[in-house]
Amino acid sequence: MGDLLTATGDLMAVPSLSGREGPLADLVEAALTACPWLGVERVGDNVVARTALGRGQRLVLAGHLDTVPPVDNDAPRLDGDTVWGVGASDMKGGLAVMLDLATTVPEPAVDVTWCFYAREEIGRDESGLLELWQHEPGLLAGDAAVLGEPTSALVEAGCQGTMRVRITLRGVRAHTARPFTGRNAIHRLVPLIERVATWEGREVVLDGCTYAEQLQVVAVEGGVAANVVPDEARVALNHRYAPDRRHAEAEAFLHELLDSTLEPDAGDTWEVLDTGDGAPPSLGHPLLRSLVEKSGSAPRAKVGWTDVASFWEHGVPAANFGPGDPLLAHHPDERVTRAQLERARDVLRALIT
Amino acid sequence: MGDLLTATGDLMAVPSLSGREGPLADLVEAALTACPWLGVERVGDNVVARTALGRGQRLVLAGHLDTVPPVDNDAPRLDGDTVWGVGASDMKGGLAVMLDLATTVPEPAVDVTWCFYAREEIGRDESGLLELWQHEPGLLAGDAAVLGEPTSALVEAGCQGTMRVRITLRGVRAHTARPFTGRNAIHRLVPLIERVATWEGREVVLDGCTYAEQLQVVAVEGGVAANVVPDEARVALNHRYAPDRRHAEAEAFLHELLDSTLEPDAGDTWEVLDTGDGAPPSLGHPLLRSLVEKSGSAPRAKVGWTDVASFWEHGVPAANFGPGDPLLAHHPDERVTRAQLERARDVLRALIT
Numbered sequence: 001m002g003d004l005l006t007a008t009g010d011l012m013a014v015p016s017l018s019g020r021e022g023p024l025a026d027l028v029e030a031a032l033t034a035c036p037w038l039g040v041e042r043v044g045d046n047v048v049a050r051t052a053l054g055r056g057q058r059l060v061l062a063g064h065l066d067t068v069p070p071v072d073n074d075a076p077r078l079d080g081d082t083v084w085g086v087g088a089s090d091m092k093g094g095l096a097v098m099l100d101l102a103t104t105v106p107e108p109a110v111d112v113t114w115c116f117y118a119r120e121e122i123g124r125d126e127s128g129l130l131e132l133w134q135h136e137p138g139l140l141a142g143d144a145a146v147l148g149e150p151t152s153a154l155v156e157a158g159c160q161g162t163m164r165v166r167i168t169l170r171g172v173r174a175h176t177a178r179p180f181t182g183r184n185a186i187h188r189l190v191p192l193i194e195r196v197a198t199w200e201g202r203e204v205v206l207d208g209c210t211y212a213e214q215l216q217v218v219a220v221e222g223g224v225a226a227n228v229v230p231d232e233a234r235v236a237l238n239h240r241y242a243p244d245r246r247h248a249e250a251e252a253f254l255h256e257l258l259d260s261t262l263e264p265d266a267g268d269t270w271e272v273l274d275t276g277d278g279a280p281p282s283l284g285h286p287l288l289r290s291l292v293e294k295s296g297s298a299p300r301a302k303v304g305w306t307d308v309a310s311f312w313e314h315g316v317p318a319a320n321f322g323p324g325d326p327l328l329a330h331h332p333d334e335r336v337t338r339a340q341l342e343r344a345r346d347v348l349r350a351l352i353t
Numbered sequence: 354m355g356d357l358l359t360a361t362g363d364l365m366a367v368p369s370l371s372g373r374e375g376p377l378a379d380l381v382e383a384a385l386t387a388c389p390w391l392g393v394e395r396v397g398d399n400v401v402a403r404t405a406l407g408r409g410q411r412l413v414l415a416g417h418l419d420t421v422p423p424v425d426n427d428a429p430r431l432d433g434d435t436v437w438g439v440g441a442s443d444m445k446g447g448l449a450v451m452l453d454l455a456t457t458v459p460e461p462a463v464d465v466t467w468c469f470y471a472r473e474e475i476g477r478d479e480s481g482l483l484e485l486w487q488h489e490p491g492l493l494a495g496d497a498a499v500l501g502e503p504t505s506a507l508v509e510a511g512c513q514g515t516m517r518v519r520i521t522l523r524g525v526r527a528h529t530a531r532p533f534t535g536r537n538a539i540h541r542l543v544p545l546i547e548r549v550a551t552w553e554g555r556e557v558v559l560d561g562c563t564y565a566e567q568l569q570v571v572a573v574e575g576g577v578a579a580n581v582v583p584d585e586a587r588v589a590l591n592h593r594y595a596p597d598r599r600h601a602e603a604e605a606f607l608h609e610l611l612d613s614t615l616e617p618d619a620g621d622t623w624e625v626l627d628t629g630d631g632a633p634p635s636l637g638h639p640l641l642r643s644l645v646e647k648s649g650s651a652p653r654a655k656v657g658w659t660d661v662a663s664f665w666e667h668g669v670p671a672a673n674f675g676p677g678d679p680l681l682a683h684h685p686d687e688r689v690t691r692a693q694l695e696r697a698r699d700v701l702r703a704l705i706t
Contacts, residue, residue, distance in 0.1 A: 175657060178656060179567050184569055190547045197543060218580070221573065226589070236576065304530040
């Protein structure tokens with residue numbers, strides 16, 4: 001067992017922006033290939049290593065190789081028991097834990113698939129995980145999966161779905177000196193945005209985890225010229241919905257909430273831009289229940305969308321568990337501590353041995 | 354006296370987009386120079402012709418040579434008693450009337466300054482009228498002025514002021530899965546836009562003309578990314594204020610109306626983008642009073658900003674009076690009728706003879 005803080009810094013020292021994970025994938029592949037108990041396969045910049053011990057169950061441990069662009073924090077900085085910089089918590093700390101266990105536990109109690117994949121931080125259709133399912137679906141087969149995303153080494157169960165909707169309100173152009181000859185589409189935004197802003201939210205408890213739904217306006221635009229009453233205004237909404245609903249139900253809810261502020265006869269339109277269903281906590285699965293027990297803490301709901309949903313879509317119950325504060329992901333102050341790294345390693349080691 | 358409808362079509366056949374008035378200015382200059390009773394001066398693409406009869410009063414009749422870009426209506430189209438096309442009402446009809454009178458009334462009862470100027474339809478700081486005031490201010494001296502903008506051959510008195518203000522509201526960025534850790538700046542727009550949209554307006558009666566003030570949101574923008582609670586939202590407002598106020602008072606009014614929806618401590622900002630004071634009706638002036646009498650109709654307030662305000666700024670009371678429907682200016686259906694042209698000519702002829 002090496003020092004996990006140093007190992008995390010070593011991984012951070014190899015830049016791996018989305019789409020440029022090649023050098024980091026090389027490094028990971030080399031480390032795994034050195035372990036005679038692992039069968040290693042590389043697909044693009046994805047690396048998958050598997051034990052083949054004939055155990056009754058197989059656990060997939062997965063983490064993404066890429067990071068978001070740095071915010072003046074591209075060089076890792078070690079300070080005492082903490083390493084700072086882009087990717088520290090999201091998720092080179094998690095990768096360091098995975099690599100450490102993969103290379104030091106030759107005979108786990110369950111078969112283990114170690115999956116290091118590319119392009120998680122960009123559009124879902126570019127995901128390395130998708131590439132694997134398309135080209136080598138058997139590589140990702142398993143009874144359950146753990147995503148090493150930062151969760152402060154607690155189990156964050158399932159994940160919420162996400163949906164983006166664009167709504168366009170119409171008006172009638174006019175000169176601003178005579179607005180009564182037109183209709184201001186931006187003024188029409190008021191009841192719509194108000195409805196979104198004052199929605200009290202819906203909370204759902206599943207397997208003891210509370211999923212709090214959210215609804216936010218994430219973009220607004222409109223305007224023709226300085227002296228023109230605008231005839232169009234657009235908003236984009238992001239709805240985060242609990243995993244007891246799928247996208248059709250989530251969209252129906254949005255219609256119920258907002259339709260009275262729209263006038264289809266005036267030309268108002270509604271468009272679902274994209275959607276990604278979540279995943280239920282699945283904490284009844286023996287491997288995930290065991291993960292919760294080993295973690296020693298109550299599980300909580302994952303509110304952001306993660307690839308737990310991708311695994312669930314392929315029939316594999318999954319949970320999030322990794323070192324580092326999820327609130328610091330993509331943050332200029334991103335960092336992880338040695339204590340978090342070691343705690344995550346100890347829990348996962350207990351789970352697989 | 355020629356046929357004004359044909360003359361308007363002839364002027365329309367010479368394209369004169371803002372900044373490209375040279376050929377039309379050449380044509381106008383040639384027509385005026387042929388009149389021995391006129392002293393003609395050209396400054397850039399502005400042409401000024403003046404009588405020098407030693408009358409007790411001097412009236413300035415002014416019109417702009419340029420048009421806005423055509424909307425598939427660049428070629429003039431004569432149909433019965435109507436000519437259609439860009440510039441028909443704004444304001445080659447008015448120019449045709451001015452040219453007709455300038456070249457057929459050698460001995461007006463008041464001295465007359467005929468001013469044909471460039472670049473009215475674009476930024477005020479590029480105006481040909483400004484160029485004249487800067488380089489040959491004496492050319493524009495007069496006791497009163499009439500702007501030949503389209504008014505349906507009614508007197509549209511004075512003009513309202515206009516002011517644009519940009520307001521920026523701040524929030525705190527957060528992930529949309531955890532919006533409670535931030536503050537949505539777009540959601541904060543609701544009370545601000547609502548205040549603007551529901552303002553009941555202020556009406557001011559001056560010299561019997563009712564100036565109805567207006568306030569409109571003309572632009573809105575905000576948004577960071579699809580999964581980010583936005584930390585900034587911006588609106589631009591256009592306020593049209595009656596000529597009993599100047600810009601400082603208009604801005605104070607806007608502050609009074611809107612300040613309670615802003616939080617300077619949160620970083621909200623307020624910026625006046627541009628402003629143009631209006632002009633009072635000045636219908637007490639003998640020449641403008643006479644214009645109203647000759648027009649045979651009650652005057653009404655001009656609600657849009659025009660160069661009446663520029664003349665007023667230089668101490669010259671002015672009014673708008675010209676052929677053509679002002680609501681068709683800049684409109685794909687722009688047109689003017691022979692009856693309007695002749696009516697405008699008759700009224701102005703009566704005024705100066």
